[in-house]
Amino acid sequence: MADWHEPSLEDQAQPTRPSAAEPESHLHQMLKSMEESRFAERAMLESLVKEGLNEQKRGRRSKNLFRLFIVLYLVATMALLNRGDFEEGSSASASEPHVAVVKMVGAIMPESDLDADEVIKNLQEAFKDENTKAVVLRINSPGGSPVQAGMIYDEIVRLRAEHKEIKVYAALEDLCASGGYYVAAAADEIYADKATLVGSIGVIMKGFGLEKLAEQVGLENRTLTAGNHKAFLDPLAPVDSAEKAHAQGLLNQIHAQFIEVVKKGRGKRLKADDDKLFNGLIWTGEQAVTLGLVDGLGSVDWLAREKIKITEVMEYHQNRHWSDRFFKEISSSTGTLFMKLSQQQPYLGW
Structure with a gap:
């Protein structure tokens, strides 16, 4: 049967010393955390920039599509109005009955x-x-x-x-x-x-x-006339x-x-x-x-x-x-x- 041993006062008074590797490990963790934070910020910034560029591209595409629609509309209108006729006068007479x-x-x-x-x-x-x-x-x-x-x-x-x-x-x-x-x-x-x-x-x-x-x-009717009707x-x-x-x-x-x-x-x-x-x-x-x-x-x-x-x-x-x-x-x-x-x-x- 094991004997129970109560620590002596000397044992309790002696401080515990960290090993030499512990400060280095803690510093490494801090540096790693900072690096990860900077990486996350950089990724977020890049994402925002890309989103902004994509938004600009979408805006440019929308504008270009709208301009294209206007051009096509004008061309179609001109074609309908023109219908191949460019000179004054009537259509030419046929040479046969x-x-x-x-x-x-x-x-x-x-x-x-x-x-x-x-x-x-x-x-x-x-x-x-x-x-x-x-x-x-x-x-x-x-x-x-x-x-x-x-x-x-x-x-x-x-x-x-x-x-x-x-x-x-x-x-x-x-x-x-x-x-x-x-x-x-x-x-x-x-x-x-x-x-x-x-x-x-x-x-x-x-x-x-x-x-x-x-x-x-x-709405008040203020129409003025000269002549009853x-x-x-x-x-x-x-x-x-x-x-x-x-x-x-x-x-x-x-x-x-x-x-x-x-x-x-x-x-x-x-x-x-x-x-x-x-x-x-x-x-x-x-x-x-x-x-x-x-x-x-x-x-x-x-x-x-x-x-x-x-x-x-x-x-x-x-x-x-x-x-x-x-x-x-x-x-x-x-x-x-x-x-x-x-x-x-x-x-x-x-």
């Missing part, structure tokens, strides 16, 4: 590619060409300005009377509504696809009443019954003009009563044939091949520099917007 096509695609509006001036020039060139054997109006339009449509209609009627040997056809595509059909009514015959939307023989004047909303938001149908004022009746009278008169034009152009071919034909509804091309608004189903190529018996087809259009087209569109858009904002009156159209 042909069918002249006058395209009417889009809204019939002033200061646009489909305003009366533009279309009338194309019509005049088509009829003037001695090789033109027939004229086809290629129409794909929702309508637009009653005045512009009326001017085009009148010119077609005049040219038909002047060139009795040239027959005029209308080939309706996706849509021929309102003012588009007003123009088509000037043709000798009208053809469409079975799914073409045809009709909308009516007049519209859009407007909104904002007086209650203005009152809720604390100068602020005609002001959206910030309650509806004036006299002005409303006057506006309805305008619509009714223009509608009557529209009906007269259709009846004059279609005559006995119309196969339904006025209430059905002239109520503003639209029909498919198939239904329009049944109603007498359309003579048959067919396209531009079908008309040239089957009705006119001439395969040569030539489109007549005004060739202008792209810059003229571009600034005309800008002028039209800004002018229309300014007019609407300044007049604050309802827009009348087909």
Whole structure:
């Protein structure tokens, strides 16, 4: 059995001396810790620098992509406006008998590619060409300005009377509504696809009443006029019954003009009563044939091949520099917007 030995006082009083290797080990640990700290700081700094550089690269890429998008957009816009036309004047005449096509695609509006001036020039060139054997109006339009449509209609009627040997056809595509059909009514015959939307023989004047909303938001109407009805149908004022009746009278008169034009152009071919034909509804091309608004189903190529018996087809259009087209569109858009904002009156159209 082992003996238990209690340390003596001498043993307890004698201090413990560290070995010579201990200070060196402690110093080594401190140096190593400092080195690791510096390494971590350096790694963090490098990471931040790399992240900053990557962010700059991403920013530059975004800017470059945005600039590229702008350039491509401008190029595409110029190409659409240009469409290969760089000189003034009309497309060249064909040297052999042909069918002249006058395209009417889009809204019939002033200061646009489909305003009366533009279309009338194309019509005049088509009829003037001695090789033109027939004229086809290629129409794909929702309508637009009653005045512009009326001017085009009148010119077609005049040219038909002047060139009795040239027959005029209308080939309706996706849509021929309102003012588009007003123009088509000037043709000798009208053809469409079975799914073409045809009709909308009516007049519209859009407007909104904002007086209650203005009152809720604390907006005060300070419009000043000289003339009792100068602020005609002001959206910030309650509806004036006299002005409303006057506006309805305008619509009714223009509608009557529209009906007269259709009846004059279609005559006995119309196969339904006025209430059905002239109520503003639209029909498919198939239904329009049944109603007498359309003579048959067919396209531009079908008309040239089957009705006119001439395969040569030539489109007549005004060739202008792209810059003229571009600034005309800008002028039209800004002018229309300014007019609407300044007049604050309802827009009348087909």
